[in-house]
Amino acid sequence: MRRAALLLMLGAAAAHAGPLTVGSKRFTESYILGELIAQSARAAGAEVEFRPGMGGTAILYEALRTGAIDLYPEYTGTIAREILQGETQTSLGSLNARLAPLGLAASVPLGFNNTYAMGVRSAAAAERGLRRISDLQRHPDLRLGFGHEFLGRRDGWPGLAAAYGLPQRPRGLDHGLAYEALAAGEVDVIDLYSTDAKIARYGIAVLEDDRGFFPAYDAVLLHRADVAQRFPRAWRALAALEGTIDAERMRRMNAAAELEGRSFAEAARLHGAASAAPPRAGERGFLGLLLGPNFWRLTRQHLVLVFASLAASIAVGVPLGVAAAKRPRLAQPILGTVGVIQTIPALALFAFLIALMGAIGTAPALVALFLYALLPIVRNTHAGFEGVGAGMRQAAMALGLGTRARLRLVELPLALPTILAGVKTSAVINVGTATIAAFVGAGGYGERIVAGLALNDTAMLLAGAVPAAALALIVQGGFELAERRFGWMGRVARAEMSSEMSTSHDRP
Numbered sequence: 001m002r003r004a005a006l007l008l009m010l011g012a013a014a015a016h017a018g019p020l021t022v023g024s025k026r027f028t029e030s031y032i033l034g035e036l037i038a039q040s041a042r043a044a045g046a047e048v049e050f051r052p053g054m055g056g057t058a059i060l061y062e063a064l065r066t067g068a069i070d071l072y073p074e075y076t077g078t079i080a081r082e083i084l085q086g087e088t089q090t091s092l093g094s095l096n097a098r099l100a101p102l103g104l105a106a107s108v109p110l111g112f113n114n115t116y117a118m119g120v121r122s123a124a125a126a127e128r129g130l131r132r133i134s135d136l137q138r139h140p141d142l143r144l145g146f147g148h149e150f151l152g153r154r155d156g157w158p159g160l161a162a163a164y165g166l167p168q169r170p171r172g173l174d175h176g177l178a179y180e181a182l183a184a185g186e187v188d189v190i191d192l193y194s195t196d197a198k199i200a201r202y203g204i205a206v207l208e209d210d211r212g213f214f215p216a217y218d219a220v221l222l223h224r225a226d227v228a229q230r231f232p233r234a235w236r237a238l239a240a241l242e243g244t245i246d247a248e249r250m251r252r253m254n255a256a257a258e259l260e261g262r263s264f265a266e267a268a269r270l271h272g273a274a275s276a277a278p279p280r281a282g283e284r285g286f287l288g289l290l291l292g293p294n295f296w297r298l299t300r301q302h303l304v305l306v307f308a309s310l311a312a313s314i315a316v317g318v319p320l321g322v323a324a325a326k327r328p329r330l331a332q333p334i335l336g337t338v339g340v341i342q343t344i345p346a347l348a349l350f351a352f353l354i355a356l357m358g359a360i361g362t363a364p365a366l367v368a369l370f371l372y373a374l375l376p377i378v379r380n381t382h383a384g385f386e387g388v389g390a391g392m393r394q395a396a397m398a399l400g401l402g403t404r405a406r407l408r409l410v411e412l413p414l415a416l417p418t419i420l421a422g423v424k425t426s427a428v429i430n431v432g433t434a435t436i437a438a439f440v441g442a443g444g445y446g447e448r449i450v451a452g453l454a455l456n457d458t459a460m461l462l463a464g465a466v467p468a469a470a471l472a473l474i475v476q477g478g479f480e481l482a483e484r485r486f487g488w489m490g491r492v493a494r495a496e497m498s499s500e501m502s503t504s505h506d507r508p
Contacts, residue, residue, distance in 0.1 A: 019047040020231045023060050023072040023360075023441065026053040027175050027454050028264075029114065029195060032253050033073035033219065035268035040241060046234035051361065051441035052264070053450040056149040057082050059351055059360070059440060064104065064224060068360035069441075070231070071223030075114060077215035079106055079222060081155035090216045103225050108239055110219040112195060112247040116155070117214070118207040119192040121182060125205035132210040134164055136189065144170035145178060145187030155214065156191070163213045176454045179204070195247055197255035219245070245271065258455055289448070289463035298464075301443035302471065305362070305434040309369035310427050317374045317426075318419065321381020335382065338374045346372075346436045354440060365437035372433055373426035380422025384415030417483060424479035431472040435464065445471075 020041055024034030031052050038050040051069060054060055061083050063069045076095060080087040084098050095106050118133050125131070128139055136142060150156035151172050160166065168189075173181060178190040179198040192199060192206065199206065221238060228235040249271070256267040320338070324331040346368065353364035388411050438446030448464030451457070 019049040020071075020227070020234050021049045021051065021069045023051045023054050023063055023069040025057070025060060025072070026055055026439065026450055027193075028197075028254050028257050029193065029250065030073055031264040031451065031454060032257060032267045033110070035264045036241070036271050037071070037073065037221070037238060039265070039268055040237045041231070041234035044233050044237035046231060046237070048234070053438060053447065053454065054360065054441040055347070055351075055439045057153070059354065062351065062354050063360040063441070064222065065102065066354070066358040066360070067224065068354070068358070070227050071221050073110075073219060074106070074222035075217035075219055076106065077115065077155060077217040078153075079220075080215060081159075082153050083222075086154060088215075090218070092220070100225065104222065105225045106220045106222050108221045108242045110221075110241060110245045111243040112245055112250050113216050113218050114193050114195045114247075114250070115209075115214050115217045116150070117192040117194055117209065118189055119182070119199065119204040120189050120207065121185075122203045122205045124188060125207075130205070130207060132208045133160070133213070134210050135207070137165055137167070140167040142168055142188040143186075144168045144189045145173045145181055146170045146191045147175040147178065148172045150175075150191045160213055163211055174453050195250045195254060197251050197258050201259060219250075261457075264451070286459045286462055289459050290466065292463070294447075295467075298443060298445055298447055299467065301362075302431075302434055302445050302468070305365055305369060305437055305442060305444050306427065306430045306471075306475075309366050309434075310373055310423070310430055312366075312370045313373035313377055313426055314423060316370075317377030317422075318381050320374070321378045321419075322385060324378065324382040325385035331382065334378065338378045341371045342375045346433065347439060350436070350440045361441045362437075362443075365434070365440060365442035369430050369433060369437070373430050376422040376425040376429070377419070378422075380425075381415065381419050384418030384422075385411055387418065388414045420479065420483045424476060424483070427475045427479060428472050431468060431475055435468055 022034055022038050022041070024030040034050060034052055038048045041048045054063065054069075057074075057078055060069070060072050060074075064072065076090040076092070079095050079099070080090045084095070087095070087098055089095070092106055092109065099105055118136070120130050129135065130139075146157055151170065152158070157170060170189075171187070173187070175191075178187075179196075179202050181187050182190050182204070183202050192204070194206075198204075253267045253270050256262040256270055257264055317338075320334050324334040349368050349371070350364055353367050354360050357364050357367070434442075434444050435446030435449055438444055438450045445464040445468040448460055449468075450464075452459075452461030452464060
């Protein structure tokens, strides 16, 4: 009886566990593996929420640690060097011994090793005699271009430069653009993933890691330790992926997305196809991407991000602007604070909010957008009330209006056009800034822009940028109509005050 009751309790808990939340990083292979994980779990009847392109290792790890996601595809070398801060062993046993106190685990080795590598154009390698990474030391004039995450990782440029004594100063560029930059001669050396499909396409020479700096990067699932218990059906399907993807199959799936114009979901479905599946030629058309099946979902997400954060900014920003105008001592602290907030880089603010709130996705994105929208509203409210003028206030006082009545009947109507201009500015800024929220899994049009960057796909980029720009124009037009419609309030208030002042002067 007790055993049966326990099984019933576990079954009920699993039923109310909510969806399995899967994340992915912001590069092609991680998108595809995330899609594959989601497809496999759904095929087993599990409810899955997939949050693609959430960012780099730091953001994904923080989301996993706080429970905002349940698992994502990762690599043993990254877990050892970046997450566990210098762990030298990359076996699952060693990693899990260190991950257990964090409530995490690494499981289901997928079957391939995607190590970092250095790549140069084949012609340049032959001309300069570049065969090993150590050869770079003899050519300090080489221009290095690395992904931003690689530039800051322990197993990236800082460690590589120290291990090989490299004198160059690399520049940062998105990994999705690196191959084209190398082919165009804008850089001489880039960082690669060994399963990148573009290595063969661009005829890139991969330099030998002759000092063995890079560890093994075996692809695994990094997950919360209780995932198997909370999602038993989904976990059985995911466990069946173990050892089913070799390096060649992974390159094939990457090529489907990067070279053949397939979606990440379509590329992931090649996992179950023959490795020699014929490629599909042709690029995805702009209109097909723009009006794709996710258009209304992304539009709805973008509108929620923009207008929910804007409403909160108005509710807080207008009173702050009034306080700054009414209390001169508060003006500098208030205006200075909202000004400083505006200077914080968006991704840094998102990462901080994820750690602070213990959540990822819409909630931290809304808070960040709310903070960014404050400055124009607070400044314009302050300027609008400052522009009312002492004469109008004195006239209102002479008519016997109290403080609240003056604020409601005189000062606010006179300041309203200026306040609306600030709200319009914040709204338009929010439409653009909301695209960055896709980096933390909040969706919106930025989801397409992030995917386009990963693939260096101009059509995909435009499919996200064009509707965002159109929405900004619509929002700006709507607020300009509102300014014209409500601008009469200021004119009426000013005319009424002038009339009252004239009448009071004419009275005996």
